[in-house]
Each structure stands twice: as C-alpha cells, then as structure tokens.
Amino acid sequence: METPVLEFSDVNYIYHTISCETDALKDISFKLDRNEFISFVGPSGCGKTTLLNLIAGLIPVSSGTIKLTGKELSGSSLNIGYMLQKDHLLEWRSIYKNLTLGLEIQGKKDAEHLAIIDDLLKTYGLDEFRNAFPRQLSGGMRQRAALIRTLALSPDILLLDEPFSALDYQTRLNVSDDIGSIIKEKEISTILVTHDLSEAISMADRVIVLSKRPGTIKEEIPIRLSIEKRTPKTSRNAPEFNTYYNQIWEAIHDENQDIT
Amino acid sequence: MKTKISPEQQKYVHNIRKKQILIRLYQLLLFVGFIILWEYTAKHGIINSFIFSCPSKLFATFLSMLKDGSLIHHIFITLYETLAGFAIVIIGSLLIATLFWWNETLSKVLEPYLVILNSLPKSALAPVLIVWLGSNKTTIIVCACSVAIFGSILNIYTGFVNVENDKLKLIKTLKGTRFQCLKLVVLPSNVPNIISVMKVNIGLCLVGVVIGEFLAAREGLGYLIIYGSQTFKMGNVLLSILILCVIAMFLYMILQKIEKKLSGYF
Ligand SMILES: Nc1ncnc2c1ncn2[C@@H]1O[C@H](COP(=O)(O)OP(=O)(O)OP(=O)(O)O)[C@@H](O)[C@H]1O
Ligand SMILES: [Mg+2]
Numbered sequence: 028m029e030t031p032v033l034e035f036s037d038v039n040y041i042y043h044t045i046s047c048e049t050d051a052l053k054d055i056s057f058k059l060d061r062n063e064f065i066s067f068v069g070p071s072g073c074g075k076t077t078l079l080n081l082i083a084g085l086i087p088v089s090s091g092t093i094k095l096t097g098k099e100l101s102g103s104s105l106n107i108g109y110m111l112q113k114d115h116l117l118e119w120r121s122i123y124k125n126l127t128l129g130l131e132i133q134g135k136k137d138a139e140h141l142a143i144i145d146d147l148l149k150t151y152g153l154d155e156f157r158n159a160f161p162r163q164l165s166g167g168m169r170q171r172a173a174l175i176r177t178l179a180l181s182p183d184i185l186l187l188d189e190p191f192s193a194l195d196y197q198t199r200l201n202v203s204d205d206i207g208s209i210i211k212e213k214e215i216s217t218i219l220v221t222h223d224l225s226e227a228i229s230m231a232d233r234v235i236v237l238s239k240r241p242g243t244i245k246e247e248i249p250i251r252l253s254i255e256k257r258t259p260k261t262s263r264n265a266p267e268f269n270t271y272y273n274q275i276w277e278a279i280h281d282e283n284q285d286i287t
Numbered sequence: 288m289k290t291k292i293s294p295e296q297q298k299y300v301h302n303i304r305k306k307q308i309l310i311r312l313y314q315l316l317l318f319v320g321f322i323i324l325w326e327y328t329a330k331h332g333i334i335n336s337f338i339f340s341c342p343s344k345l346f347a348t349f350l351s352m353l354k355d356g357s358l359i360h361h362i363f364i365t366l367y368e369t370l371a372g373f374a375i376v377i378i379g380s381l382l383i384a385t386l387f388w389w390n391e392t393l394s395k396v397l398e399p400y401l402v403i404l405n406s407l408p409k410s411a412l413a414p415v416l417i418v419w420l421g422s423n424k425t426t427i428i429v430c431a432c433s434v435a436i437f438g439s440i441l442n443i444y445t446g447f448v449n450v451e452n453d454k455l456k457l458i459k460t461l462k463g464t465r466f467q468c469l470k471l472v473v474l475p476s477n478v479p480n481i482i483s484v485m486k487v488n489i490g491l492c493l494v495g496v497v498i499g500e501f502l503a504a505r506e507g508l509g510y511l512i513i514y515g516s517q518t519f520k521m522g523n524v525l526l527s528i529l530i531l532c533v534i535a536m537f538l539y540m541i542l543q544k545i546e547k548k549l550s551g552y553f
Contacts, residue, residue, distance in 0.1 A: 107460075
C-alpha cells in the first residue's frame with residue numbers, strides 16, 4: 028500500500044498564555060492519501076485553523092507526530108500551499124507582482140514557474156488585469172488571484188482555510204468549481220476547512236467532523252456520489268447529497284447539545 | 288471615459304465650483320483687509336508702529352535684506368539645519384523602530400524610557416545641549432532631533448507592530464524569512480504611516496531649530512528674531528516670523544504632495 032501523503036498520529040496541540048492553557052486539538056489521527064480531498068467541519072473555535080497551521084509547519088505539535096510521505100515534517104521536501112481565509116493580496120503590488128510573491132520569496136522566479144502563472148492567468152480570465160491593483164478587482168477575482176499565487180509554487184498538498192467565506196453565494200459556487208477542477212487536473216492532495224456543510228460535501232472524498240474544543244475526531248464520512256462528471260456544483264444535485272448533509276449535521280448538532 | 292453630462296449634473300458641478308471660488312475670494316479679502324487695516328492704523332498712530340511695525344516697513348526691510356544677501360543666507364541656514372535634523376530623525380527612527388520590531392525584548396526594555404523622553408518639554412534640553420556641545424550648527428541640528436525623534440520612533444514602531452498578523456502569516460506560509468516579512472510587508476504597508484509621521488516631524492524639526500537658534504546661534508531666522516527683539520528692530524522680527532510660516536507651509540505641502548501621489552496605492 029502506498030504511504031499516505033500526510034499522516035497524523037495522536038497529535039495534540041495546546042496554546043499557552045499567561046492566564047491559562049487551551050487544549051486546541053486532542054488525539055488527532057488520520058491519513059490523507061495521494062489525490063484525496065478531505066474536508067474538516069466543526070464548530071467555531073474547535074481547532075481547524077490550528078490543524079492547518081500545524082501541517083504548514085507554522086507551529087510545532089505539543090505531542091504526537093505529523094509525517095509527510097513517511098518523513099518528518101521538517102525534513103520533508105514536499106511543497107505545501109496554504110490559502111488563508113482572506114485573500115491578503117498586498118495592495119501596493121500589482122496583481123502580477125502579487126502572484127509572483129511566493130516565487131520571489133523562494134528565489135524561483137524562472138521561466139518554468141512564470142509560465143505556470145501565465146497559464147493560470149489566462150484560464151481564469153485575469154490576464155488583462157495583470158497590471159491592475161488588488162483594489163480594482165472584485166471579491167471573486169481577488170480570491171482567484173490568491174489561488175494562483177498559491178498554485179504557482181506547484182504545491183503537493185493544498186490547505187484551504189475557509190477560502191470562500193468572504194464571497195457571495197454565486198461567486199462562491201463558481202470559485203469552488205474552479206478550484207475543484209484545478210485540484211483534479213494537477214492531482215493535488217487537499218485539506219479544506221469550513222463551516223459550510225454543503226461546501227464540505229460537494230468538494231470532498233471524505234468529510235471529517237471535529238468535536239467542539241478541544242477538537243477531537245468525531246466522525247469520518249466517506250462521500251460517494253452516484254453522479255457522472257463530479258464537480259462541486261454538480262455534486263449538490265446528487266441524490267445522496269441530502270443524506271450526507273443530514274448525517275453530518277446531526278453529528279455536529281449532537282455535539283452542540285452537549286454544550287448546554 | 289466620457290459620458291454624457293446631464294443638465295442637473297452640470298448645475299451641481301457649477302455650484303460647487305462657484306462655492307470654491309467664493310471661499311478663495313474670502314480668504315484673499317481677509318488677508319488684504321488685514322494688511323490694509325494694519326498699515327492704516329500704524330500710519331495714523333492708532334497702534335504704535337515702533338512696536339508693531341507696519342506692512343510697508345516690513346516690505347522695505349525685506350527688499351533691503353534681499354539686496355545685501357543676508358536674508359537668503361539666514362533662510363538657507365535655517366532650512367539646512369531643519370532638513371538635516373529631519374533627515375536624521377526619519378532615518379534614525381526607521382532604523383531604531385526596525386530594531387525594536389526585530390527584538391521585542393529590547394523594545395519592551397526601552398519603551399518606558401522613550402515615553403518619558405517624549406513627554407519631556409524638549410525646549411528644556413536645549414540649554415543642556417549647548418553646554419555639552421557648544422554653540423554651533425551641530426548643536427542646533429541635535430536640538431531639532433531631540434524635539435522630534437522620540438515621538439517619531441514610538442509612532443513608527445506602533446505602525447510596525449500593528450501590521451495585520453495574517454499578512455505576516457502569508458509570508459511565512461510562502462516560507463519567507465523574518466527579513467522578508469520586514470521588506471515585503473511591514474515596510475511597504477507602513478508607508479502611509481511613515482509619511483504622516485514625517486508631516487508632523489518636519490514642523491517639529493523647525494521648532495527645534497528655532498529654539499536652538501534662539502539660544503546658540505549667530506545666524507538663521509531664529510537668531511534674527513531674538514536679535515531683532517533685543518535691538519527693537521521689530522521689522523526684522525516680524526519678517527522672520529512671516530518667512531518661518533512660509534517655510535513651514537512649503538515643507539508641509541511638499542510632503543502632502545508626496546502623500547497624495549502615493550495614496551492611490553494604499
Ligand atoms: N494564539 C493563540 N493563543 C491562545 N489561544 C488560541 C490562539 N489561537 C487560537 N486559540 C484558541 O484555540 C482554539 C482553536 O482555535 P482555531 O483558530 O484553530 O479555531 P477554528 O476552528 O479555526 O475556529 P474558527 O472556525 O472560528 O476559525 C480557539 O478556542 C482559540 O480560542
Ligand atoms: Mg479558523
């Protein structure tokens with residue numbers, strides 16, 4: 028069996044502050060296979076962003092291990108792309124200079140990588156805006172630009188932290204379709220974190236439900252939709268969609284009742 | 288982009304223009320009226336022209352000092368000292384704020400001292416500086432710096448610290464170093480703040496220079512003022528004050544121009 032791209036074993040994470048310590052994640056174990064798409068859903072503050080920060084290597088685990096293709100996180104040569112909730116385009120740089128930011132930082136501004144950006148710019152109809160500034164773009168366009176900035180580094184793993192939450196419903200569907208197709212085409216293993224259950228189901232091969240803080244894995248639900256050409260949009264029309272929705276909703280709702 | 292302008296729009300724009308012209312007109316009238324009143328009351332002995340001088344005398348002083356080159360010399364000295372002080376303040380406070388941003392412990396240790404120095408009435412330092420450094424241009428430039436630099440460091444540092452955390456996170460997710468955070472996010476996102484700090488400080492430097500010149504100089508507009516007041520050459524005093532106004536306005540306007548140019552990007 029192939030080694031998973033990403034493997035968590037008994038990962039805990041604790042935030043320390045002067046006044047208290049907060050258990051953010053507890054006993055998290057899961058595997059992300061190559062080309063797999065996992066959505067994490069869970070109540071606010073359950074540690075979803077923390078989970079992604081751990082994978083991105085921004086913070087070290089308190090205990091447990093994270094492995095990328097069988098290797099320690101720090102020794103791995105895999106590229107990790109991380110899309111934050113907001114686009115965070117730098118207002119003082121043109122769109123093109125925003126897109127090359129990652130390449131500039133990593134000293135990879137070569138023809139091969141710039142070609143990737145040119146390609147993506149054309150695919151997303153942003154080509155004519157390459158010299159524009161972020162403030163001249165709509166929310167959807169900005170989010171696509173942020174996506175291109177992330178994809179320019181050809182990530183092996185993509186981390187998405189509620190990347191669509193700032194968009195209106197219509198744009199949200201379109202952008203998630205765009206991202207869905209790119210991820211399929213480029214064979215990127217992906218983790219999406221979201222509040223939106225429909226979004227989680229429509230994009231994922233598997234949905235993992237986290238409990239309220241400290242976040243533990245509550246339920247893992249593989250998504251199998253009987254539908255011809257699956258995209259995030261068409262998934263929503265699958266006959267099984269509502270069943271999954273209810274199942275996940277109950278898993279979270281059940282959780283919320285524990286609070287009271 | 289030319290779109291057809293409706294009559295209502297035309298009328299609206301016309302009205303706004305008219306108002307703007309009227310405001311300028313009133314401003315001019317106020318100025319001219321003040322000059323005339325001053326001249327008139329001085330000529331007719333309603334105010335003492337020896338103490339208050341009068342516009343025609345001021346103008347004559349202006350012309351004669353312009354002719355013998357002394358005015359230009361004094362203006363140049365004051366301007367030079369102000370700009371030198373300003374440059375040192377801006378470069379110095381950028382460097383120190385960067386150092387503070389880099390090393391949080393250092394900033395924590397020094398911050399209270401800075402706050403104290405900043406709240407000190409800076410003119411109190413000037414006599415001390417003269418004793419330490421002597422009566423020369425360097426002292427006056429240091430005096431200008433002492434007025435402006437502490438507040439400037441604090442303001443720029445505050446701007447650095449308040450950079451959106453997620454923007455720094457973005458650089459880190461792209462595997463950027465701390466230096467790249469500084470270069471790519473902290474400095475550029477603080478350009479507007481730095482310029483507004485500059486706008487405050489150019490005025491403060493001028494104040495510092497004038498204080499220094501009062502106490503220690505043999506040249507410069509501050510010296511002209513103090514010397515003039517001691518020898519009852521009120522024309523010199525008022526003329527110098529007037530020129531200081533113009534210089535302050537002029538320097539401020541340059542920075543405002545730069546700010547406007549950049550504002551589109553932030
Ligand atoms: N820097 C920090 N210091 C202390 N506690 C923190 C810190 N960051 C997050 N926490 C706490 O850890 C918990 C998990 O935070 P996290 O941001 O991972 O939640 P989340 O699931 O992403 O929430 P949301 O859905 O609101 O984005 C929260 O309860 C939060 O209060
Ligand atoms: Mg979050």
